[in-house]
Amino acid sequence: MSSRSYRFVTNRGAPMQEVRVAQLDPAVRDYDEGGSGEEVTLRANEAAWRVRRFAPHVLTGVERAVTEVDLLGARLAAPVLVAPTALHGLVHPDGEVATARGAAAAGCGFVLSTRTSVPIEDVAAAAGPWWFQVYAMRDRALTLDLVAAAATSGAAAVVLTGDTPVVAPKRRPTPGVDPAAAHLAGLRARTGRDLTAVDVEQDPSAGTDLIRELGRVAGLPVLVKGVLRADDAARCLDAGAAGVIVSNHGGRQLDRAVATAEALPGVVAAVGGAAPVLVDGGIRTGADVLVALALGADAVLVGRPALRALAAGGADGVARMLRTLREELALAMVLAGVPAVTRPFPDVLHR
Amino acid sequence: MSSRSYRFVTNRGAPMQEVRVAQLDPAVRDYDEGGSGEEVTLRANEAAWRVRRFAPHVLTGVERAVTEVDLLGARLAAPVLVAPTALHGLVHPDGEVATARGAAAAGCGFVLSTRTSVPIEDVAAAAGPWWFQVYAMRDRALTLDLVAAAATSGAAAVVLTGDTPVVAPKRRPTPGVDPAAAHLAGLRARTGRDLTAVDVEQDPSAGTDLIRELGRVAGLPVLVKGVLRADDAARCLDAGAAGVIVSNHGGRQLDRAVATAEALPGVVAAVGGAAPVLVDGGIRTGADVLVALALGADAVLVGRPALRALAAGGADGVARMLRTLREELALAMVLAGVPAVTRPFPDVLHR
Amino acid sequence: MSSRSYRFVTNRGAPMQEVRVAQLDPAVRDYDEGGSGEEVTLRANEAAWRVRRFAPHVLTGVERAVTEVDLLGARLAAPVLVAPTALHGLVHPDGEVATARGAAAAGCGFVLSTRTSVPIEDVAAAAGPWWFQVYAMRDRALTLDLVAAAATSGAAAVVLTGDTPVVAPKRRPTPGVDPAAAHLAGLRARTGRDLTAVDVEQDPSAGTDLIRELGRVAGLPVLVKGVLRADDAARCLDAGAAGVIVSNHGGRQLDRAVATAEALPGVVAAVGGAAPVLVDGGIRTGADVLVALALGADAVLVGRPALRALAAGGADGVARMLRTLREELALAMVLAGVPAVTRPFPDVLHR
Amino acid sequence: MSSRSYRFVTNRGAPMQEVRVAQLDPAVRDYDEGGSGEEVTLRANEAAWRVRRFAPHVLTGVERAVTEVDLLGARLAAPVLVAPTALHGLVHPDGEVATARGAAAAGCGFVLSTRTSVPIEDVAAAAGPWWFQVYAMRDRALTLDLVAAAATSGAAAVVLTGDTPVVAPKRRPTPGVDPAAAHLAGLRARTGRDLTAVDVEQDPSAGTDLIRELGRVAGLPVLVKGVLRADDAARCLDAGAAGVIVSNHGGRQLDRAVATAEALPGVVAAVGGAAPVLVDGGIRTGADVLVALALGADAVLVGRPALRALAAGGADGVARMLRTLREELALAMVLAGVPAVTRPFPDVLHR
Structure with a gap:
């Protein structure tokens, strides 16, 4: 990909549509596109x-x-959600509001990141079916407050x-992009409290007991x-999880972690239909979605494609990307x- | 391949003969050479x-x-047929007449596409042993009429x-090449009816009952x-098919469909000699043919090589390509x- | 790598830090970086x-x-040692003294090569926990004297x-770099004896009985x-070895010898916990170390990374490289x- | 390889020695270096x-x-022979006499091709231990006469x-190089008979009964x-063969034939020590030889390396190449x- 362009990745576009985003900061692009290690x-x-x-x-x-x-009570046009990613405001002035609106327009789900550029409540007002992503901050009360606010907002x-x-260092330098600082500023503004960087950083002591606490x-x-891992899936369900998302954080946490397509079958087997199994990581076309579903996923999430579409076309871009993905899948x-998609079809994969 | 040249792909030519076709429209070349997804x-x-x-x-x-x-009652010089491909008139003024003539001259079979540039009857007059390819159009009566006409023509x-x-969108843009429109125009002229695009488009509701109806x-x-797939081969034979052709439409329909060389053994095993199993897709040399036969195919079909040969040399080019393929095989x-070729020889493949 | 630069290989550096070493002789670089065959x-x-x-x-x-x-009685900050490599004086004026000091500062082990640029005693004075590497020279008494001196020095x-x-010829020409001559000169100076090249060259007749003799x-x-090999590991332990190091001499002896990551599991299984199993060869990041430990290694050694760090930054460079490796591992x-690291964790590797 | 240079392929040379052969005709080089298909x-x-x-x-x-x-009664310095290749006179004025002399100087075997540039008797006078390669010509009597002459000559x-x-067409054009014509001219001169091209061409009707007839x-x-193939090895031994050479004619006959290293183990197992099994094809270094021996070969043959060495250095070049190969092996x-090399050592290969 040339340095300042994004393209929608689709099978249907012939050739694939390329949208130049002249104003996109290379550091922002590297922040969104890069990984760890x-x-x-x-x-x-x-x-x-x-x-x-x-x-x-x-x-x-x-x-x-x-x-x-149907997924956890919501009707989706396709088993596709926008994955939680940080700071949509970096690529579009309307930030997560635009993304959520695009997802709603396409009938797909939206997962809002804790590291949102926009207040939770504003996003909620624009969204269709949406979920809230959270990680354990060292300030546990703040963590719970955010989750409660999200629940209240719908x-x-x-x-x-x-x-x-802990947050893994990334491969590419992104001068001027400081997601932790932006996150801290947002939470200070929200709470009116003099929070420190340590308060809001990841709490590595968090265990599976947090699942029931959040619930x-x-x-x-x-x-x-x-x-x-299969054993982790079982541990999480035992600890009260309503589902699992097979993910390696888009290659942004432990580098050399197994690709999600390779991890998925073991998790599906371990869960055995007891709860939804979702997956993200590298899904770019409808054919990718079909593979994921054939391997037993109930739905998929797409992260970078949504950011690219948001950068290129705002809410409309996101909707268009998701509709294209749905059409490719269909x-x-x-x-x-x-x-x-509602019945298993494992044999559509060769061997 | 450079943008305006075709070459015969042969082992014997040393070096491989390259024929420049200066007048070939790049969109036509991309239409013929490209695939989906x-x-x-x-x-x-x-x-x-x-x-x-x-x-x-x-x-x-x-x-x-x-x-x-011997294949379905016809004697062929080699177990090779020209695969059905659309609109030979795009690459040669004589269209399918030239292709059929070339195949006949080489003693090989010819399969005429429904999307022929030339009336069925004209091709029939020029052809040796030939078959007629059909797909289920939404206008079922028209579908059956075409098949009946082909049968009448021999x-x-x-x-x-x-x-x-449904027809999958293709990867490469082909401005000015509209096979559906050409097809519609041809059928309007043939039938004298005011057919619509919908009438002649693929009918996805078609099932295996169409096999007996066509027969x-x-x-x-x-x-x-x-x-x-093995199970589909059995389904088709149960529904009255006289044989199956292992094919993924030359990579023009479901992208990421298994390569035909990998699908072939399972189908051969399922059919178990009860009917001919043919195969196409990527066969370019006599060595490819030998592999296909060793894996249990009764015959092979070549599509793009015939179009290239037609573009480069008309009927003579097609005959020469097929003779070369036969010589390479021999x-x-x-x-x-x-x-x-009439007795199995699976052990000629290592392991 | 460009011809006159070294870089620290780390995950954490983003981007990886590159240190230009303008004064480094290309022959020295090729001597350190190259392999056999x-x-x-x-x-x-x-x-x-x-x-x-x-x-x-x-x-x-x-x-x-x-x-x-804890490794053989020493407490290490991480299961990482500097592997024995020849003639550190070629890349830094302080030679092995600087390397040993860097290792000590980082809390890692140091293995001094027989082919040291600096007298054993001087290195010992600068080192933390250190071991002495020896090979069987034709002058066996000299071999034993060196080992005794190392023991006396701590x-x-x-x-x-x-x-x-025997020493395998290397792939790359290294004009002006003659490790054997440097080694001979050093031993002549040390012993005051008129040693010949043959005296100090490798003695191929050496067998496993030398293990107990050295001990x-x-x-x-x-x-x-x-x-x-598993059988060699058992032979060595039977002959009195206190541990084995899985190594192919960094690709400098028998070319096409199996990669150490592939040889390690068999050796670990053969040793069965009876003695420490270490490994070197190609370990460049903390993720590599984690793989080695997951495969059953008790510790790893790094050779070329230490030489690169020494060339780029002396003792501080070595300490920094080792600390980075430890941080990456953590x-x-x-x-x-x-x-x-003290308990096995084989299941952290996928499949 | 640049168009007019040959190099000795050795591990020991560091860097590998390259000898420019400015006068070598590109068609000759392509004839020697190329393959079929x-x-x-x-x-x-x-x-x-x-x-x-x-x-x-x-x-x-x-x-x-x-x-x-010891191989079939001859003592060799290493289990290495020069493979039979045609027309050494194309690359060196002394032709096979020089090659044979080089092989003898290095203590290696030499296999003279039927398509020799020089009379059998002249080569015999220069050679150490040598064998004679023959193929079934349509003129069977001539075939037997040549073999008898070779036997008489030692x-x-x-x-x-x-x-x-039949002789497979080659990939690369070699204008002006006509081995069949050269061969015919040589046999006409030798016999004084007005032989035709057909007389001396390959006789495809030859079967295993020819083995005993030649003997x-x-x-x-x-x-x-x-x-x-294992079954062919058994067929040949049953028909009186004293040994087999695993070969695919250096990639000059059936293209896509299995690599000799992959075919060797099956043949070795089938022969079971009852007769020598030799191998050629792609062996370029002493490490290659060691692999072949570990897989059970009794000896190896090298073809192109001998031609390159002959072109670059005549008899001395051949001797030097073979000595280097022996040294690399040792x-x-x-x-x-x-x-x-006289005892099996299969376990020197990993896994």
């Missing part, structure tokens, strides 16, 4: 979906693929990020994000003879 | 044949390899394309093209100690 | 760590990773290099370096949910 | 040796590796090429060259702890 996992995520091959059916009479799905679920006991405060289902389903 | 399957098809290795025999006394074969079999409930109307054997057979 | 093993060593993937845990409550470890263990019955002379534990442990 | 097998041969990894022993006390071996064995029922005429052991053996 040697960016091994960042690259591996995308590749792991692409190596899978389909064994499509012929002459099935599937006229229209049903992509609609969040339908809480997503607890489990893979970030109690919010009165909402809690999903754990960052699960890459097309791939029809071509593969898969009638609906 | 990210063109993963397009590339995978060729590669999957090339990775296989031979374990040739020594001192067998095989003096001449017998490539002749087609020896019907090939029902099963992998195209009844045509009084001909029906092969299903696009089969990539040479590889002699070198491998395989006396004839 | 076609440098297949040199390259394979690094790659073999990087292909492994982690399956990190979530929500473990691991607040701080314990990297401290070495905590002897490392017997077992993979060098007796030194009164110290003896580890064998260069072990790549970070990866926290992110993976591994609380301490 | 798409040159897949040509490339695969070299790669298949290089991917294997060694598991060397430590502290074995092996002081000097014994590379000497050949110690006959090598029957079994993989060439009877020559009174010599007959080895079959080109064996890539070095690798000492480093791996392999004392002699």
Whole structure:
């Protein structure tokens, strides 16, 4: 990708549409696009979906693929949500409000990051079905307050990020981009308290008991994000989780963590249908979504594609990206003879 | 390949002969050469044949390899047919007439596409053994009329394309090339009816019951093209198919569909000799053909090589390409100690 | 790497810090960086760590990773030692004194090469926990004298290099760099004897009986370096070794020897906890160290990174490189949910 | 390789010595260096040796590796022979006389091609232990006469090429190089008969009965060259062969034939020690030789390296190349702890 352009990644666009974003700061782009360590996992995520091959059916009479799905009580046009990512305000003046509006317009879910550029309440007002992502801050009371506020504002679920006991340093330098400082400033403004950087940094002592605590405060289902192991999935469910999100934080935390497409089947087997299993990391096309669903995911989340679409086209860009993803998924389903996302179809993958 | 040249792909030419086609429209070339999605399957098809290795025999006394074969009642000089592809008139003024003539001259089969540039009857007059490819149009009566006309004109079999409930968008832009419009115009002229685009587009509701319906109307054997799965092969035979063609539409329908060389063995095993199994996709040399036969195919089809040869040399070019392919196959057979294509020789593949 | 620069290889540096060493002789750089044969093993060593993937845990409550470890009686800040390499004086005027000082400052171990640029006693005075590496010279008495001197000077263990019955020629020409001559000159000066090149060259007749002989002379534990096979590990322990170091001499002896990451598990299984198993070769980041420990190594050694750090920054450079490595390891442990290096954690590797 | 240079391929030379041969005709170079088809097998041969990894022993006390071996009654300095290749006169005025002299000087075997540039008797006078390669010509009497002449001149064995029922076309054009014509001219001169091209071309009807016929005429052991299959090895031994040579004709006959390193183990297992198994194809270094021996070969043959050395340095060049190969082998053996080539050492390969 050239230094100042974003493109929608779609199969349908022929050729793929490229939108130049002349005003985008290279440091912001590197902050959003980069990963930790040697960016091994960042690259591996995308590749792991692409190596899978389909064994499509012929002459099935599937006229229209049903992509609609119910997820934790919400009806979605497709099993796709916008993943929680920090500071949408860096790429668009309306920040998360625009992203949430785009997701709602496309009938997809939206997960708001704790590190939002915009107050929770403002986003909630613009959103369709949305969830709130949280991590354990050292100031536990503040953590719980935020979750309670999200619940009050209408969040339908809480997503607890489990893979970030500390924030891993990133590979690429991003001069002038300081998400921790922006986060701290936002929380000071929100609370009127003289919070310190330590108060709001990740609390590595957090364990699975936090799952039930969050659920109690919010009165909402809690999903754990960052699960890459079968035993951890079981631990989280045992501790009260309503679902798990297979994720390696988009290659931004432990570099060389297994690609999510490779971790997914083990987690699906461990959960055994007892709760929703979602997945993110490197999903860029409808074919990627179809692979994820075939491997047993109930839904997927897309992070960087949403940021790119937001940067390129605001709320409309986000909606368009998500609709394209849904159309690509529907097309791939029809071509593969898969009638609906609501029933398992593991055999659509070759071998 | 440079933008305006085609070459015959042969082992024997040393170096491979390159024929410049200065007048070929880049959009036409991209229409013929391109694929859907990210063109993963397009590339995978060729590669999957090339990775296989031979374990040739020594001192067998095989003096001449017998490539002749009977296929559905026709005697072919080699188990090779020209695959159905659309609109040969785009690359040569004589269109499918020239292609059919070239195939006949080389003693190979020809499969005429529904999307022919030239009336069925004109092609039939020029052809040797030929089959007619059809897909289910929304106007079912028209579909059956075309098949009946093909049967009347002397087609020896019907090939029902099963992998195209809808036409997948292609990767490369092809400004000015509109196969659907050309197809519609041709059918309007043929029928004298005011057909709409919807009438002649693919009917995704078509199921395997269409196999027997086509057979009844045509009084001909029906092969299903696009089969990539063992269970689908069995379904098609149960529904009356006289054979199956393992194909992913040359990488033009579901991208990331399994390469045909990888799908072939499972289909062969499922069919178990009960009917012919053909294969296409990425076959470019006689060595590719030998691999396909060793994996259990009864014959192969070549699509893009025929279009390239047609563009470069008309009917003579097509004949020359097919003869070269036959010679390459015969040479590889002699070198491998395989006396004839009519008996299985799976052990010529290493491991 | 450009011809006259070294860089610290770290995950944390973002971007990785590059230090130009304008005065470094290219022949010295090639002597340190190169390998034998076609440098297949040199390259394979690094790659073999990087292909492994982690399956990190979530929500473990691991607040701080314990990297401290006891190794053969010494307390190390991390299970990391500087590997024995020849002639540090080529890259820094203080030679091994600076390296040893840097290792001590970082709390890591140091293994002094027989081919030291500086007298053993001077290095000993500067070092923290240190071991002495020796190979069997044809002058056996001299060999034993050196080991005895090292023991007297405070070495905590002897490392017997077992993979060098003769010195393999290197791939890259290094005009003006003659380690054998430098070594001979140093030993002549030390002993006052008129030693010949043959006296001090490798004695290929050396067998495992030398292990006990060295142990007796030194009164110290003896580890064998260069072990790549399970049966050799058992042979060495049976012959009195106190531990083994899985190594292929950094790709400088038998080219195409198996990468150490691939040899390690078999050796670990053969040793079965009866003695420490260390490993070197291609370890460049804390993630590499974590892989090695997960595969069962008790500690790792780094050679070229220490030389690069010494060239770039002297003792401070070495200390900084080692501290960075320790920090990277600790970070990866926290992110993976591994609380301490002292207990096995094989399941942190995916599959 | 640049267009007019040859280099000795050695591990020991550091850097590898490159000898420019300004007068070498590019068509000759392409004739010698090229292969058939798409040159897949040509490339695969070299790669298949290089991917294997060694598991060397430590502290074995092996002081000097014994590379000497007895092969079919001859004592060789190393288990290495010059493979039969056509028309050495193209690259050196003394042709096969120089090659044979070089091989003798190095203590290695020499296999003279039927397509020799020089009369058999002249080569015999210059050679050490040598064998005569023959293929079945359509003029069978002539075939037998040549073999008888070779036997009379002192050949110690006959090598029957079994993989060439017809000569495969080569990939690269070689204008002005016509080996068949040169061969015909040589045989006309030798016999004084008005032979035709057909008389001396390959006879594809030849079977394994030719093995005993050649043995009877020559009174010599007959080895079959080109064996890539276990069942063929058994067939040849049953038909009287004294040994087999695993070969794919250096990638010049059936392209995509399995690499010899991959075919070797199956042949070795089938022969089970009942006769010598030799191998050629892509062997370029002593490490390659060690892999071949570890996989069970009794000896190896090198073709292109001999032609390159002949072009670069005549008889001395050939001797030097072979000595280097022997030295590389001996070095690798000492480093791996392999004392002699006369006893099996399969476990020196990792896994």
